[in-house]
Amino acid sequence: MKYAVIGGSLSGLAIQTIEELKKRDFHIFALDIRNEEREENGITYIRTDLTKNEEIERAKRIVEEKTDSLSFIANFSGCVILGSLFENAEGKAERIFSLNFFTTFNFNRIFIPMVMKEKGKVVVISSEYGKIAAIPLHGYYPASKHAVEAYADSLRRELKPSGVKVITIRPGAFKTAMQGAVEGQFEALLNETSLYKAPLRRMKHIMVGELKKAKDPEKLGRKVAKIASLSHPRAHYNIGNSFKMKLMTLVPSPLLDWIFTLFF
Numbered sequence: 001m002k003y004a005v006i007g008g009s010l011s012g013l014a015i016q017t018i019e020e021l022k023k024r025d026f027h028i029f030a031l032d033i034r035n036e037e038r039e040e041n042g043i044t045y046i047r048t049d050l051t052k053n054e055e056i057e058r059a060k061r062i063v064e065e066k067t068d069s070l071s072f073i074a075n076f077s078g079c080v081i082l083g084s085l086f087e088n089a090e091g092k093a094e095r096i097f098s099l100n101f102f103t104t105f106n107f108n109r110i111f112i113p114m115v116m117k118e119k120g121k122v123v124v125i126s127s128e129y130g131k132i133a134a135i136p137l138h139g140y141y142p143a144s145k146h147a148v149e150a151y152a153d154s155l156r157r158e159l160k161p162s163g164v165k166v167i168t169i170r171p172g173a174f175k176t177a178m179q180g181a182v183e184g185q186f187e188a189l190l191n192e193t194s195l196y197k198a199p200l201r202r203m204k205h206i207m208v209g210e211l212k213k214a215k216d217p218e219k220l221g222r223k224v225a226k227i228a229s230l231s232h233p234r235a236h237y238n239i240g241n242s243f244k245m246k247l248m249t250l251v252p253s254p255l256l257d258w259i260f261t262l263f264f
Helices: 012-023 053-063 092-118 140-162 177-194 197-212 217-229 241-247 253-261
Strands: 002-007 026-032 037-042 041-048 072-075 120-126 165-171 238-240
Touching: 002 012, 002 053, 002 092, 002 165, 012 026, 012 072, 041 053, 041 217, 053 092, 053 253, 072 092, 092 120, 092 140, 092 197, 092 238, 120 217, 140 165, 165 217
Parallel strands: 002 026, 002 072, 026 041, 072 120, 120 165, 165 238
Antiparallel strands: 037 041
């Protein structure tokens, strides 16, 4: 029996990944603050607030009742926050880094010793925004994911001698609750800003167009489950990335600055 721990297990991408891991004979420990604790169909559901280290430690003790080693861990918890980096900005950076960076950092820190016993795999969920240039009024999310990228690369090199493989996944837009909430956040931002109403209205059709291209989460779930079974996975996987987002990584910074002046 192979064992996996999945954080943020009720997110859309995590649900699909768990379904695919079950097909590959994994027993899954599913950690999420919204869980009702139970065990069924090869899944142990553990109610866990991943922003609290003591709750991750408690989840680890429950895992250790079944196994002392893990083949695979991945944390899918996170959020998107839109907005200015100075207008109505109080608390936003702290919140997004808490959910997008520190939950992954502490989740991995606590479970990695069990992964080392199996020479297993740690999947770090980044985003296509983890490598692209920053976008005005959308700086929080890329900043948090750029931090995740640097963390994952350093962790991969640190753990390589132990035989543990660290793999970074960069999902594009997928049809999940978090993705669906972006449009609502955009409208809220339009209502609250006193400085950026005009550029936000000009940018809205681009955002809506990108959201319409969101992929089925099953695609990512299949890929992540496949990676869990590979002997020699790559260090990075881009899954369902937007062509426009890819293009932004190739455009020289001065040219990109000029393009944004068309909106601002």
